[in-house]
Amino acid sequence: MNLxxxxxxxxxxxxxxxxxxxxxxxxxTLGVRAVVLDRDNRVFLVKHSYVVGWHLPGGGVEVGETxxxxxxxxxxxxxxxxxxxxxxxxxxxxxxxVSRRDHVAVYxxxxxxxxxxxxxxxEIVACGFFExxxxxxxxxxxxxxxxxxxxxxxxxxxxxxxxxxxxxxRARACG
Numbered sequence: 001m002n003l004x005x006x007x008x009x010x011x012x013x014x015x016x017x018x019x020x021x022x023x024x025x026x027x028x029t030l031g032v033r034a035v036v037l038d039r040d041n042r043v044f045l046v047k048h049s050y051v052v053g054w055h056l057p058g059g060g061v062e063v064g065e066t067x068x069x070x071x072x073x074x075x076x077x078x079x080x081x082x083x084x085x086x087x088x089x090x091x092x093x094x095x096x097x098v099s100r101r102d103h104v105a106v107y108x109x110x111x112x113x114x115x116x117x118x119x120x121x122x123e124i125v126a127c128g129f130f131e132x133x134x135x136x137x138x139x140x141x142x143x144x145x146x147x148x149x150x151x152x153x154x155x156x157x158x159x160x161x162x163x164x165x166x167x168x169x170r171a172r173a174c175g
Contacts, residue, residue, distance in 0.1 A: 029102045032071045033058035036109040042129035053140040067105045080118045085111025
């Protein structure tokens, strides 16, 4: 059994265990994700070692941390990306895929610097910029649904965006 197979088996169990803990430790969970677009309008995606698929970079907002501080931290950790302009908030989404209490603030990033792509590590095993029409096959449904700034002209854009709703029960995951 390889690492990918084990991850597929244990990921749902670990996710539920963490969220059971967070249910008692926190009333609600909050995360941030970034739609980082380069000059060619390609989107930056990361592939984690502990979950399946390609995702928008981001992570949890810690107690006492602002969403923007969390966004800056996560972008630096996952992509060696530093903001050189203000991020634009696309929306705060209810992420029912993870739990009934999880919310994600999604930002659009167009002004940034990146000295180089990060080396694979224990958390991020791969990353890169991808054309909207040529995303990796393992890109998650939530990531595809929440990348609307680069798909507005696409015929499939409206049906994909419909899966990513703002603060409504039973919405699809965003990230």
